[in-house]
Amino acid sequence: MHGHPYRRWRDGAAALRVGDAPATVPVEIAASYRARTRGLLGRDGIDGALLLTPAASVHTFRMRFAIDVAYLDRGLRVIALTTMPPGRLGLPRPRSRHVLEAEAGAMAGWGLRVGTALAVEPAADSP
DSSP states (O other): OOBOSOSSOOSEEEEEEETTOSSEEEEEEEOSHHHHHHTTTTOSOOSSEEEESSOSOOBOTTOSSOEEEEEEOTTSBEEEEEEEOTTOBOOOOTTOOEEEEEETTHHHHTTOOTTOBEEEEEOTTOO
């Protein structure tokens, strides 16, 4: 299953497939304004990733840890990658429709790079 199976994005848990990797990464979807605004604020870390949609930029003000940031186009292909320490404002990326956040270093471990295609699938424990 490529792209995204959801016609409309909703807040909640899902699974992220990176390229052709057999394993998936847990991902939390933040589609509502409230969930996107809250993001990773107040957390000490994240297991997996947070997908902000729609989003073209992020900031790390009031965050407690550095994060990897992947900017994704409409088809969930990585168009830019960066690591941001706390207290920074990221510039908006043209063509970015979604932003994926994870703890610094995590994305390299998943083999994420510019051009990688991602897919969001229902979480394994969902019906």
